[in-house]
Amino acid sequence: MQASHAASAPVPTPTSTHSSNQSYKHSKRTAKDYIFGKLIGDGCYSTVFLAKDIHTGKEYAIKVCEKSHIVRHQKVQYIKREKDALNMLFSVPHGFVKLYCTFQDEERLYFVLSYAKNGELLHYINKVGSFELNVAKFYAAELLMALEKMHAIGIIHRDLKPENILLDENMHLQIADFGTVKILDPQKIRSSTPNVPEDEQNSTSTDRSRKISFVGTAQYVSPDLLQNRVDTRSSDLWALGCIIYQMISGLPPFRASTEFLTFQKILKMDYEFPEGFPADAKDLVEKLLVLDHNKRLGASDEGFTYESIRKHPFFEGIDWENIWDETPPKIS
Numbered sequence: 001m002q003a004s005h006a007a008s009a010p011v012p013t014p015t016s017t018h019s020s021n022q023s024y025k026h027s028k029r030t031a032k033d034y035i036f037g038k039l040i041g042d043g044c045y046s047t048v049f050l051a052k053d054i055h056t057g058k059e060y061a062i063k064v065c066e067k068s069h070i071v072r073h074q075k076v077q078y079i080k081r082e083k084d085a086l087n088m089l090f091s092v093p094h095g096f097v098k099l100y101c102t103f104q105d106e107e108r109l110y111f112v113l114s115y116a117k118n119g120e121l122l123h124y125i126n127k128v129g130s131f132e133l134n135v136a137k138f139y140a141a142e143l144l145m146a147l148e149k150m151h152a153i154g155i156i157h158r159d160l161k162p163e164n165i166l167l168d169e170n171m172h173l174q175i176a177d178f179g180t181v182k183i184l185d186p187q188k189i190r191s192s193t194p195n196v197p198e199d200e201q202n203s204t205s206t207d208r209s210r211k212i213s214f215v216g217t218a219q220y221v222s223p224d225l226l227q228n229r230v231d232t233r234s235s236d237l238w239a240l241g242c243i244i245y246q247m248i249s250g251l252p253p254f255r256a257s258t259e260f261l262t263f264q265k266i267l268k269m270d271y272e273f274p275e276g277f278p279a280d281a282k283d284l285v286e287k288l289l290v291l292d293h294n295k296r297l298g299a300s301d302e303g304f305t306y307e308s309i310r311k312h313p314f315f316e317g318i319d320w321e322n323i324w325d326e327t328p329p330k331i332s
């Protein structure tokens with residue numbers, strides 16, 4: 001799809017639904033309210049364009065999904081969940097891209113998102129090779145705080161990776177791409193035991209062989225998600241471990257030439273630390289990359305913060321209260 005596609009696309013009697021939790025309350029929006037610019041993201045089921053609101057001049061990232069493609073690939077539920085999750089996160093002030101409104105025409109769905117100007121964390125890891133320890137620590141801390149918020153309201157991301165972690169104009173982190181989220185049943189959320197598998201929270205459900213479909217990206221997927229066993233928040237803690245490893249070493253811990261071989265490595269915990277990997281970081285990664293999801297650091301923390309992770313020596317010196325107001329350390 002070309003960047004100019006939406007402007008030239010036929011836009012027959014579109015319907016527009018503004019998120020109820022936002023103040024972007026103009027009259028109904030359509031694709032004609034935006035000038036579509038460069039392509040800034042491309043996935044299996046969507047394309048993201050930089051777009052300018054012609055009324056306000058404000059820039060947005062607009063995610064465009066072809067309806068026929070979504071229906072053909074049975075992803076309707078995924079799109080609905082993505083919208084629900086983004087709406088639930090709208091009022092969280094930091095750590096997430098924001099959904100300002102959605103609309104549709106006959107062929108496409110449009111998600112109008114905040115534009116994270118500095119793009120993907122992956123770009124920076126690849127650009128500099130690996131992060132200085134203070135930089136890795138800072139972004140790991142912001143990611144942990146965002147996970148705390150997301151998990152507290154019952155959202156499991158299930159596809160955390162440096163491509164889905166964006167940086168805003170001030171270089172603060174924003175989690176994006178909620179296409180594979182799991183939203184826990186509010187009645188089953190035990191805020192005090194954040195990582196109890198959903199099945200285990202439901203006393204009537206004892207079917208441990210229940211199958212969930214594989215979601216996520218091979219290199220960051222947790223063994224528990226891989227084996228279709230349980231759906232817990234600690235699958236995101238596994239991904240946190242992979243991302244901390246990658247920020248420091250430059251590459252994710254589990255790498256192989258095929259997805260299948262990557263999965264084998266994950267299930268066998270077949271990974272190594274490069275020489276010189278800092279001891280505190282190694283200890284934290286080892287405590288997150290644990291096969292048993294119940295035994296990962298943070299998995300049995302009570303309350304709304306991952307206190308045991310925050311207190312790990314790797315994070316020494318982090319000012320948790322003020323991190324979003326700080327100037328992030330320069331990536332070099």
Ligand code: ADE
Nearest residue numbers: 040041048061114115116
């Ligand atoms: N790529 C995908 N979503 C994006 C966003 N919200 N901002 C910038 N780049 C993106």
